[in-house]
Amino acid sequence: MFKNHLKIAWRNLKKRKVFASINILGLSLGFSCAILIFLFVNHHLQFDNFHNNSDRIYRVVTEEHRDEVGYDAAVPPGFAKGFKTDYDYAEKVAKIFTREGWQINGTGNKTSQRFQENVAFTEPVFFEILNFPLLEQLGDQTLDQPNTAYITERFSKKMFGDENPLGKTVVVRNKETIQIIGVLKDLPENTVIQGDIFLSYETLKHYDRFVYSESWGGINSSLMCFALLHPNQNIAEIEKNLIQLVDKHRPTSKNVHRYKLQSLDDIHFDNKYGGVNVSLLWIFTLIGFFIITIACINFINISAAQAFTRSKEIGIRKVLGSFKQHLFWQFISETFIISLFALIFSLIIVIAVLPSFNGLFTLNLSVISLLDVKVIGFVLGLLIFVSLFAGSYPGILLARILPTLALKGKLTQKDTGGKMTRKVLVTVQFAISIVLIVATVTIGKQISYAINADLGFDKDAIVMVDIPENIERIKLNGLLERIGKISGVKNTSACLTSPGGTDSNWITGIRYNNKAEYEEFSISAKLADENYINTFNLELIAGRNFYVRDSITEVVVNEMVAQKLGLASSEELIGKHIELNGGDIKASIVGVIANFHDQNFHEGISPVFIAPQSNAFNEIAIKIDSQNADAALTGIEQRWKEVFSKYIYEFNFLDERVARQYEEEQRFLSMSKLFSGLAIFISCLGLYGLISFFVAQRRKEIGIRKVLGGKVGDILLLFTQDFLKLIFIAGIVATPLAWYAMNNWLQNYKYRVTIDWWVFVLAIGAIIAITMVTISYQAIKAATVNPIKSLRTE
Amino acid sequence: MIKIENLKKSFRTEEVETLALNSVNLKVEGGEFVAIMGPSGCGKSTLLNIIGMLDNPNEGYYYFNDQEVGGLKENQRTKIRKGNLGFVFQSFNLIDELTVFENVELPLIYLNMKKSEREQKVKKVLERMKIAHREKHFPQQLSGGQQQRVAIARAVVTNAKLILADEPTGNLDSKNGIEVMNLLTELNQEGTTIVMVTHSDRDSHYAHRVINLFDGQIVTESQNKPFEVNA
Secondary structure (H helix, E strand, C coil): CHHHHHHHHHHHHHHCHHHHHHHHHHHHHHHHHHHHHHHHHHHHHCCCCCCCCHHHEEEEEEEEECCCEEEECCCCCCHHHHHHHHCCCEEEEEEEEEEEEEEEEECHHHCCCEEEEEEEEECCCHHHHCCCCEEEECCCCCCCCCCEEEEEHHHHHHHHCCCCCCCCEEEECCCEEEEEEEEECCCCCCCCCCCCEEEEHHHHHHCCHHHHCCCCCCCCCCEEEEEEECCCCCHHHHHHHCHHHHHHHCCCCCCEEEEEEEEHHHHCCCHHHCCCCHHHHHHHHHHHHHHHHHHHHHHHHHHHHHHHHHHHHHHHHHHCCCCHHHHHHHHHHHHHHHHHHHHHHHHHHHHHHHHHHHHHHCCCCCHHHHHCHHHHHHHHHHHHHHHHHHHHHHHHHHHCCCHHHHHHCCCCHHHHCCHHHHHHHHHHHHHHHHHHHHHHHHHHHHHHHHHHCCCCCCCCCEEEEECCCCCCHHHHHHHHHHHHCCCCEEEEEEECCCCCCCCCCEEEEEEECCCCCCCCCEEEEEEECCCHHHHCCCCEEEECCCCCCCCCCEEEEEHHHHHHHCCCCHHHHCCCEEEEHHHCEEEEEEEEECCCCCCCCCCCCCCEEEECCHHHCCEEEEEECHHHHHHHHHHHHHHHHHHCCCCCCCEEEHHHHHHHCCHHHHHHHHHHHHHHHHHHHHHHHHHHHHHHHHHHHCHHHHHHHHHCCCCHHHHHHHHHHHHHHHHHHHHHHHHHHHHHHHHHHHCCCCCCCCCCHHHHHHHHHHHHHHHHHHHHHHHHHHHHCCHHHHHHCC | CEEEEEEEEEEECCCCEEEEEEEEEEEECCCCEEEEECCCCCCHHHHHHHHCCCCCCCEEEEEECCEECCCCCHHHHHHHHCCCEEEEECCCCCCCCCCHHHHHHHHHHHCCCCHHHHHHHHHHHHHHCCCHHHCCCCHHHCCHHHHHHHHHHHHHCCCCCEEEEECCCCCCCHHHHHHHHHHHHHHHHCCCEEEEECCCHHHHCCCCEEEEEECCEEEEEEECCCCCCCC
16 A cells, blocks of 8 residues: 555656655755754753763852842852862862963974963862763873873874873973873863863962962852762752851852852853853754744645645545545655655755854764764654644645545535635745744844944954963063054053953952942953053043053043942042952052943943053053054064064954854854745745646636736736735734844843834835745746637646 | 435535435346436436445435445445445546556555455456556556546456446447447446446446436336347
8 A cells, every 4th residue: 555655656746846846845955954953952952961970960150149140150269178178968079270272382302383272270080070081091190290181182193193192291381391191082072171181280370379279269260160969969958058158258258159059961051151042042943943844834735735636536546445544644655755855855955064054053063963863863753743744734635525526527626625724824934934034134233233333442453462471571561662663553552351352351349439348349350551541442531541650559440430339420430549359459540431341242331440460461452554454463473473482473353353252143143044045945935836836727717817808917916916915914923923032032132223113024025025026937927828828728 | 235215415505505316216236237317417426426425315315235324424435335336437537647557456455455466356357358458558548448448447356246337438439438338238247236327328228227317306217128248
C-alpha cells in the first residue's frame, strides 16, 4: 500500500512540476532556517553541560545594593576564604581571575615569539570542580606554587610547536618568568571559562595585589568564585546565611553586598551577570517556527486548492474500497516525500551557508555538528512534524470528497471546501510578515540611534592605543610628547579608559563635603590626565579643569553628581571636598562637565569623576585629523614601538569600539533582516502558487468577462481585491502584536526610539507592493490572453 | 442478492429539495442481468449509487445478501463493498497516474492481498480482457475501448459477485460498445450479477430484465429473451 502511495506521489510530483518546485523550495528554505536556528540554540543550551556533579556546581555572584541594585558576576577577594572557613556548605571552593589579551613572550630560542592570550589565575582545586582534563603534568606538580602554569594544547602548539612544553618557560606581560607544569586539553567552545594559560593563583601577587589579597573592600569583575556544594543543599538558606559575611567584613559599607549562588545551568543565560540574553534564543526559536509555519501554510494552501483537481482519483479509490484513513495516510506519505526532498536540499543549503552563519553569529559549527544525535533527532522530528502538520489538512479535505460527485465530474471547488481556511492561513502569513518587517525597522532604528546619537563626547577619529601597566610617568609623558608632534595628531590623553565603549568600569563610593557617611550612590572613575576633557571634547559647564600635581588634589565631576546629591546647580559643587575609593583619593572638586554616556545605551548616565591617577592608566587616546589618518597612524605606531620595543602594539578606533557594544543588536538586526526577507520570500512563493492555480481555474471566467467588455485592469482587480482585504485584516491583527513585542524589546534600553505609526504603514504598504508584484505577472498574463483561446480550453 | 423496499432519496441544495428516488421497490436475484433505463435526471444513477453503497437512502430499506446496509456508515459500507462489488463507468474512471497493471491491481491492494497473488490475478484478468500487452501503458495512451476493458478488468479482478455498470458504452463507438457488452454478458453467464444503467436500447437487450424509471419511480419492468453473445 505504502509503495503504491509513494508511486502516486512521485508521479504527481512529476506531473505538477511548478507546484512541486514551489513547495519543495519553500520547505527547503524553511527547513534550512529551522536547522540553522536549532544549531544556534543547541550550541547555547550545551554550555557547561559536560562537568561531573554539574548539579552541585555553583558560581557565587554579588548583588550590590546602593541607591540602585547592581549585578556583578564576581566576589570580593576575601570571599572564597570566608565561605570555606565560616561555613560547611561546600566540598570545594576555587577562585579564578581572568584577563584578556595579555602578552606572553617565549624564552630561550623562542624569545622572538610574542602572543596576546587570555589568561587566568586559579587554584589547583578549580580543576577538581570543573572538568578540564590535564593531559600531561610535570612530575606531580599542581598549581600551588608561584610562577607556574598549565597551558592548553593549542597554546603549546603555537608557542612550542611539536616540542614538549613541560618544564619550559614563558614571560607574562614582560614581567614574570613562568614555568609550564601541565598541558590541558583545549577548552571546549561551550564553556564560560575561556583561556589558554592558567597561572597559579600565587603568581597573581606579582600582578594585582588587591585581587591577590583577602580584601573585602571592593570587587574586581574578573574574579569569579566556583563552589562544589555538598549534596542536597538548600540554596536559599545558604544565600540567607551568607549575609553574616557582609555583616562581619563590610558592616558600614553603603554598597550592601548580597551573595547569590548561580547554578552552572544559569551562568550562560543570566544576562544580569553577563550571560547571553536568553530571550534572544526564544525569539530565534519563534522565528524558526514562524518560517516553518509559513512554508507549511504554502504547502497546505496549494495542496488544498489542488484537492479539487485530484477529486477523480480520490473518488475512484473510494469506490475501489479505500477507507478514509487510507486516503489520509496516502496524502501524508506524499507530503512526507516532498518534505524529504526539501530536507535533502535544505541540508545542502545548510552546509553551504554554515561558514557565513558562523561568521554572522561568531560560532564555530562544522558539518560534523550536523551528525550530533540531538541534531539528527531534531531533523527527523521536523520531517515528521512537517509531514503531519502540512499534510493533515489537505489529507482530511481529500478524504472527505464524495465519490458520487467526484466521479460524475459534478464536484465544485466549494465541495472540496477549505476556502475559509485558506483565507485565514494567507492572513496569518501576511500578519507574520508585517510583524517581522516592523521588528526589523524598529531594531534598525534603535541601533542606528544608539550608534549615531550624541553621546556627549567625541568618538570620531580617536585612536585608542594600549600601554603597558605601571610605566613611569616620565616615559609616558615622553611618548605623549612625541606622538603630539606627529602631523595629523590633534590631541592626546593618557587614561584608564575612554568615556564610553568599554565594558570595564571602575565604580567606587563617594563621601561628599566631609559628611560622616558615604553616599548611597556610587561613582564611576575615569582616571586620566588633564587632556582628557579636550581630547574627547567633553563640555566643561562650571569651574575649570584640574591641574596635575604629584598627588591628587583636584578632580572634575559630571553634573549627575549634583543631581544625585540633590543640588540645585552644578556650581554648588565647586570647591567642595570629596573622598573617593575608600579614602585613596581626597580632593576638591574644581570643575563640572556636562553629562555624557559613560556606558552603553542599555544603561543610564552615572555620576563620574575624572582624576589624574597615573598609575591606573591603561591606554592613550589620540585625536587625529581624519584627512591625514594613514600618516598619523603610521607615525603613532613608530613612536610607540620606539618606546615599548618589547611589547605588542595594539590600537582601535573609539567609534568602532562604541559600535561593538551593539554587536548583539547588530547580530539581531542581521538576523531579523535575513529571516524577514526569507519569510516574505517564502510567503510570496506560496502566493505565486495560489494565484497560478486561481488563474488556471478562472480562465474561462476571464474569457467571458473579456468578451463582455472587461478590461485588463478589471481582471487584475478581480484577483487582487481578495488579497488586499486579507492584507488589511492581517494589518489589524499584526499591528498590536508587533507594537507589543517591540515595545517590550525597547524596554531594555534606557534611551530608546519611539515606534512611529508610519512603520506600520510602511510594513503594510511593503506587503501590498510585494503581493501586487507577485500576483500581477500571472494575473496580467491571464488577462491579456485572447478570450477565444481561454474559452476554447474549456 | 438485492432487495430494496420503499427507498427514498432526496437532495437538498440551498433552497430546493429534489426528490431523486420516490418509494422504489426492487429485487435482483444472484446471476441476473438487469438494465435500468429512463430519461436524464430520472434517478438511475442515484439508484445505482445506493445499490453500490456509495450513497445512503433517506428512507426505506436496502438489503444486500440479506443484510440491511442502507443505514451504514461510510467505512462500514466500504468494508462490504470491497471485493463484493465491481464498478464500470461511462468515463472509465481510471487513475491517470497509474499504469494499466497498477489500476487493475488497486482493489486487490485494498484487500491486503499478497503481492505475488495480486500479480497472478491481474495478469490473468488482463489476458482475459485481451489487454495484457498494454499493462505498462498509462490510461491516456489507450483507446476508449481499451480503457473500458481495463475498467472491466479492474471490476472483476476481485471476483466481484455484483457488477454495477453506469452507461458502460456511453463513451464508445458501436464496435467497442458491442465488445464491452459481450464481455459483460460473458461475465453474467459465468454467474456474476450485473446491474447496468443505460440510455441505449441496444445495450438493454443484453439484460434479462429492463426497469424503466421516471421521476424517481419505477414505472415499468419487462423481461427480455435470453441474449446470444456475439462471437
